[in-house]
Amino acid sequence: MPRSRPTSPSSSAPDLVINGRFLTQPLTGVQRFALEITRHLAHLRPVEVLRPPLPGGTLPVDPATLTVVGRRSGQAWEQFELPAALRRRGRPLLLNLGSTGPLAYGRHISTHHDITYVRHPESFSRLFRTQYRAMIPPLLRGAQRVLTVSEFSRGELAVHFHLDPTRIEVVNNAVAPVFTEEGPLHREREPYLLGVSSPNAHKNFRRLVEAFRRATRHRIRRLLIVGSQAPAFRSASLGNDDEVVMLGRVGDDELGRLYRGAAAFAFPSLYEGFGLPPLEAQACGTPVIAARAASIPEVLGDSALYFDPLSVASIAEAIEAVDASPAVGRRLIEAGRQNVRRFSWERSAEIVSNVVDDVLAASARGTRAT
Incomplete structure (x- = not known):
């Protein structure tokens, strides 16, 4: 108190x-x-x-x-x-x-x-x-x-x-109150993996994109990435095609819809002081795969499926695991619900x-x- x-x-x-x-x-x-x-x-x-x-x-x-x-x-x-x-x-x-x-x-x-x-x-x-x-x-x-x-x-x-x-x-x-499991979902024509961040070098989205293209996927077909770059940061172009889509900045209401509609959320960052997006995704009932780096394990505990952020193969394996097994997704969703309550x-x-x-x-x- x-x-x-x-x-x-x-x-x-x-x-x-x-x-x-x-x-x-x-x-x-x-x-x-x-x-x-x-x-x-x-x-x-x-x-x-x-x-x-x-x-x-x-x-x-x-x-x-x-x-x-x-x-x-x-x-x-x-x-x-x-x-x-x-x-x-x-x-x-x-x-x-x-x-x-x-x-x-x-x-x-x-x-x-x-x-x-x-x-x-x-x-x-x-x-x-x-x-x-x-x-x-x-x-x-x-x-x-x-x-x-x-x-x-x-x-x-x-x-x-x-x-x-x-x-x-x-x-x-x-997590802000707007990020909750209740509410409308983003409608995409195919199941998607979501990432939220600016595409700066330490955010590691180049490896995520490469891993997504390399992973053997039967269900998840697209990678959507939300976020834009501030002028203070160097450019790190990731490309944009039918499989990997850069959405730019979106408002909280749309971000909540994107979280809720995603098959999974990926957080590949090499360095975070806290790392709020995976917590927001968990609050929206989305399974999280994340880098074992910096503060991320402290914030997520055992509620995420971790990968080595420096290894494209490790990231691809995590994508494949959450894509192939609904049981893995259900376990991560429940663990995420428990984790969000800590904050x-x-x-x-x-x-x-x-x-x-x-x-x-x-x-x-x-x-x-x-």
Whole structure:
């Protein structure tokens, strides 16, 4: 249960401000985490979300908690106008739920999901890598506490940035309510295997496509891949034909239909801080085959059929196993249902609220939270 207590809207100004830059960004895993934690945290304690004026999507945050400040957008807003607005508000505690935050503001809790840009630099542009390698170390070392999404990532951050692991709190992702077994299915003329990701090098979709073409399949006829590339990433064209279809970005409602209609879901990534798509697929009642790599076994436990992501033959064997045996699919579906129950945004928001309480209490004592 949360230790923080809700306060009425008529009480004093919130002691916690959330960096709302994520509200102007495309909805990927980082932004979904920020959105859901913000929404659920607002039920536990008063919060104010400061955001840039630039319109950004239709992310559903209660307008009563939102305040537009400044005139700029992007990093210029985050590094200059956000800290200025915080100082005018008396220097409240700032919660950065995206991967970045203002370097010139010392009272903050910051989130960092993973260090993919370090482990797989080939997936990122030189500019992106340079910016993150300059910005992230001082941001995390200066944080009152650091949040991340898995025990795997906690270890990665502690080792790479030389952080005390006791200052890093694990706050898991969870599945949005739209992803459920109940609802319409995507209608495809033939049974299909589904993949969801951007086609960046570390996502490993080249090997998945090769394995799919190589696998002996009697039931599954097509591979559908959902997702688009952000400009920061290098191109990794996978081709597009009648057997392998790139669908681009889709909304959550359509993604739910695609999950529910799939014969199976494949997650071949070489590196993930958490890996939300296979959990969403499980919530929609779809069997999952996945890479035994990084955080993925931590998140999926024994609920997935694993393969070696560096071996095309191993990926093909997993595809063949789920294609050939309905019993394998049924076992994975039931195991997936059990696995999804381990995660909830409510519990994750409670963890964040408790971290905020610890930092505020330590600040009142004149010490640093640990």
